[in-house]
Amino acid sequence: MAQGCLKCLKYTMCFANFLCFLCGVAVLGFGVYMMVNFKMAALTPTLASFNLANMLLISGIVITCVSFLGFLGALKENRCLLLTFFLLLFLLMLVELTAACLLLMYEREIGRMVKEDLNNGLEKAKEKNETSTSVMNEWDLIQVQLNCCGINNVTDWGDKVPESCCLKNCNSPSVQYRSKGCLITLQNFFEENFLTTGISVIILCIVEVLGMCFAMTLFCHISRSGLGYKL
Known part of the structure; x- marks a missing residue:
């Protein structure tokens, strides 16, 4: 036995x-x-x-x-x-x-630092230099992958709205931009996965x-x- x-x-x-x-x-x-x-x-x-x-x-x-x-x-x-x-x-x-x-x-504290990073990244992306190009590429990537635009919304970009913010009718006057900001999208993503991560x-x-x-x-x-x- x-x-x-x-x-x-x-x-x-x-x-x-x-x-x-x-x-x-x-x-x-x-x-x-x-x-x-x-x-x-x-x-x-x-x-x-x-x-x-x-x-x-x-x-x-x-x-x-x-x-x-x-x-x-x-x-x-x-x-x-x-x-x-x-x-x-x-x-x-x-x-x-x-x-x-x-x-x-x-x-x-991590959430606050991420918000500051996004604000600094937005300012760098609006500049015209080599650093702004790499930052802009990362903004394009995150906006497409997370289906978001700017930090809070599209108005964060002012008059220079990137193409990655476009959702529909990109080349027409009735262009439609992504409604949610990337900061809110990231917060929602972590909050939705927080319980799952804790249980895991x-x-x-x-x-x-x-x-x-x-x-x-x-x-x-x-x-x-x-x-x-x-x-």
Whole structure:
């Protein structure tokens, strides 16, 4: 009976770590996608300073490596790998909780800095120099992707409304511009995804706690059975 429960625990842990490995690969791919398609360092240096794409890349690599250690440790019944998996998973959970708490604490401050970045970026885009060209390209990109215009609305551009603000009838007197401002659109985007992100972090922490419990249970059984260095 005990051997049957152990095998069930062993293969359950292998399957769970395989799913975590796939999730890590997905996070890694999303980080590469963001790095290629979302380049707004000149427009929003505050968000760029967080290096979200690089953070996703690092997170994806860490998740895949940790899950591979857990999978291999459970499959080979290796105490060293299981203990390493437990410690890395514990550190990863602490980092995730710390990052979530910091975002909650400085949410308003980050929002204020992003608003200042957009105001500065709008002023730079109206100038005629090399810097304004790169900033204008980023404005065009964000306005098309987020379906917005200006910071609050189209009037922020004054008489120099870019083509990326146009929604319908671009070359006619009855031109129709995008109604929402980019600041409001960004705020709505983060607010809509805030609850989903919070629930995801909670579920991830629960999964990590269960993984640590499984790893310790398997580690203790292997220690009692004297198979600690089985390869």
